[in-house]
Amino acid sequence: MNSISQWSALMVLLCITIAHAHTVITYPGYRGNNLHTNGTVAQANGLGVAWDEKNGSYIYPYGMEWIYPCGGMPRSNNRTKWPVNGGAVAFQPGWFPGHKTALIYINLGLGEIPENMSHPVVSPFQITGPTNDPYPGTVCMPQVPLPANISAKIGDKATIQLVEVAKHGAALYNCVDIEFADPHDPEIDGSVTRDNCFNSSDITFQYMYTTSGIGSGAAMIQPPQHTLLALVPLLLATIFGGLM
Ligand SMILES: *[C@@H]1O[C@H](CO)[C@@H](O)[C@H](O)[C@H]1NC(C)=O
Numbered sequence: 001m002n003s004i005s006q007w008s009a010l011m012v013l014l015c016i017t018i019a020h021a022h023t024v025i026t027y028p029g030y031r032g033n034n035l036h037t038n039g040t041v042a043q044a045n046g047l048g049v050a051w052d053e054k055n056g057s058y059i060y061p062y063g064m065e066w067i068y069p070c071g072g073m074p075r076s077n078n079r080t081k082w083p084v085n086g087g088a089v090a091f092q093p094g095w096f097p098g099h100k101t102a103l104i105y106i107n108l109g110l111g112e113i114p115e116n117m118s119h120p121v122v123s124p125f126q127i128t129g130p131t132n133d134p135y136p137g138t139v140c141m142p143q144v145p146l147p148a149n150i151s152a153k154i155g156d157k158a159t160i161q162l163v164e165v166a167k168h169g170a171a172l173y174n175c176v177d178i179e180f181a182d183p184h185d186p187e188i189d190g191s192v193t194r195d196n197c198f199n200s201s202d203i204t205f206q207y208m209y210t211t212s213g214i215g216s217g218a219a220m221i222q223p224p225q226h227t228l229l230a231l232v233p234l235l236l237a238t239i240f241g242g243l244m
Pocket residue numbers: 028029030031032033076078079080176
């Protein structure tokens with residue numbers, strides 16, 4: 001194909017249009033609702049999170065989800081059981097305006113209160129949504145594996161971190177605390193269904209680049225071929241829009 005370099009150029013142009021985004025992890029759940037903004041930038045003296053003396057609480061003038069590593073949410077006590085050999089992760093990327101495209105990362109942190117979230121479990125991918133307005137779509141990875149060379153035991157604790165990167169490079173964070181369990185544990189068995197694990201037809205996937213460093217444990221999630229073709233009119237529209 002001699003259109004590869006054109007394609008790369010189009011991808012670069014597409015990236016420029018990536019805007020704000022907010023996520024909710026719908027399966028296996030989340031630490032809590034962090035779609036929350038309060039206080040003013042001036043009150044916080046320019047910080048993303050600050051202690052507000054007057055009200056005796058933290059304020060998040062840009063919104064909680066920007067705070068590393070878990071969008072301003074501390075470790076939760078309501079852990080979800082998740083298969084010890086990996087399992088499903090479903091999320092809604094389209095909360096708040098400006099999420100037409102986004103880069104997605106899914107990582108694992110190990111332990112009760114993870115020291116880091118430095119274990120990627122899927123190759124980063126880009127999603128393209130139907131509109132820049134908030135949209136209800138869901139994305140589901142039915143079998144997210146454990147990171148290469150990491151083995152978990154039943155009863156081990158961990159945290160799944162979902163990262164969504166906005167057009168300016170800043171990222172939104174969301175987490176869910178899990179406990180590894182037997183895949184046939186009654187709390188897991190049947191908990192992943194067509195109702196909570198599906199891909200909305202109006203959200204498409206593109207790979208940004210391959211990360212061989214992730215290793216064999218992270219199965220590549222291949223976009224369906226027709227997605228690439230379907231993307232071309234969108235890309236042309238993007239360029240056209242950009243020139244206007
Ligand atoms: C944990 O509790 C919080 C606060 O009640 C709730 O918002 C959240 O959905 C719960 N998460 C799970 C995974 O049950």
